[in-house]
Every structure is written in structure tokens, then in C-alpha cells.
Amino acid sequence: MNYVPGDLRDQLAHVGYDVVQAGLVCGSGGNLSARIPDEDACWVTASGAWLDRLSRTSFAPVRISDGAPATVGTLPAPRTAPTSEIALHLALYRARPDVNAVVHLHPQTALLLDALGEHIRIVTTDHAFYLKRVSTVPFRLPGSAEVAALTAAMAADGTDCLVLSQHGCVVMADSVELAHKRARNLEEAAALTYRALALGRLDSLREVPEEFLDRLHDSSAVTA
Numbered sequence: 001m002n003y004v005p006g007d008l009r010d011q012l013a014h015v016g017y018d019v020v021q022a023g024l025v026c027g028s029g030g031n032l033s034a035r036i037p038d039e040d041a042c043w044v045t046a047s048g049a050w051l052d053r054l055s056r057t058s059f060a061p062v063r064i065s066d067g068a069p070a071t072v073g074t075l076p077a078p079r080t081a082p083t084s085e086i087a088l089h090l091a092l093y094r095a096r097p098d099v100n101a102v103v104h105l106h107p108q109t110a111l112l113l114d115a116l117g118e119h120i121r122i123v124t125t126d127h128a129f130y131l132k133r134v135s136t137v138p139f140r141l142p143g144s145a146e147v148a149a150l151t152a153a154m155a156a157d158g159t160d161c162l163v164l165s166q167h168g169c170v171v172m173a174d175s176v177e178l179a180h181k182r183a184r185n186l187e188e189a190a191a192l193t194y195r196a197l198a199l200g201r202l203d204s205l206r207e208v209p210e211e212f213l214d215r216l217h218d219s220s221a222v223t224a
Helices: 008-021 086-095 108-115 125-131 145-155 176-198 210-218
Strands: 030-035 041-045 059-063 101-105 134-137 161-164 168-173
Touching (some): 008 041, 030 086, 041 086, 059 086, 086 101, 086 145, 086 168, 101 176, 108 161, 108 168, 108 176, 125 176, 145 168, 168 176
Antiparallel strands (some): 041 059, 101 168, 161 168
């Protein structure tokens, strides 16, 4: 294993530091969570947490079923309030039992394309493997029950990467590592799409061939 081992909070802290360094986040522009194994609970970043300064105390355990503070093992009750986007995370875990990690960011290129009315193109085989497809959630107020419910409904068909219009993006996976890779690939795909747009060549930008997408859909043997 070449990813961060052990505690899920350490893995999420690694994601937070990396996405800030990569320019996908400015300050506290996003939030992260991971489902706690064998518990009706998830770790989620605290309200206002800077993503490149996370430690184990930067996370609050929250019960997935009802959103109440959770007790994890012998840990004392948390003193930190969870992110204002907690409803979004909980709605996704409820809609997708296969999801164990949720990464919500405010990446500049993906959001610029959305503001320009352009969708992100799936250009490379890596994009196809990690993203498969990218859907756009119509604008709803951040932190609202409406954006949580609509995003969860759109993810229910297995879509793992969604752009929240004029707000951010959310990616999901069965592990923190895979969610991290999806977040990075989503912004790379957005960057390539924008470069083609800036060159005036977006109409001629070739996306991944359908035969490769069909292979990904039909076979579990493909790895990356």
C-alpha cells in the first residue's frame, strides 16, 4: 500500500493538504468525510476547517441515520461542529451504501466551465476510468436540504462525480484514496476542456472512444 495507512482522519487530512497544494481549493473551500467501518457514522471536517491544516481533532463524528453527534469507541464527545454541508454528505451515504468517502471541493476550472455553460469532456483513458461520467446538479443554496436531496438523487444511479452548479463539485468512492484520485482527475479533465475552449478548438476535441467506455462498463477486469 502506497497511500496513507491507518486512521481515516489521517487519510482525509492528506487529501486536504494535497488539494490545496494543487490549487483545487482556496482556504476552507470544501469539506471531506469518510464512513467509519461497522458504524452508523462518518468522520466529517469541522465547520470552517482549513483543508491544508487538518489533524485528527479537525473532524467530528456524525451519525449517518439521523445527523446526531456520534460516539466512536471510547472517544469523548466531539467539541467541534461539523461542516455546514453535513446534509450533503449524509444524503450521499444514505443514497449510496457503496460509498465510503465523499470529497466536496470548489475547483476553479470546473466551476469556470460551468459558469460558461460548458460540460467537462472525458478526454483520456484515465478520465474515463476514474470519472466515467460527470453530471451537473442545478444550483441550489449551499448547505440546504434541497442541494443535498437533489445531489443524492442524481448520484443514486451510480454517478460518482458531480458538478454543483456555481458552487463546487462532489466526488464519491469506496475508499478515500479513490475519491482523491477522482477529484484530481476531474479537475485535470476540466483543465483540458478549458484549454481546448481557449484555443477555439472545443468542437474538435476528441473524447475517449465509445468502445473503451463500453469496455469499462461491461468488464471489471480493467485496472489503472
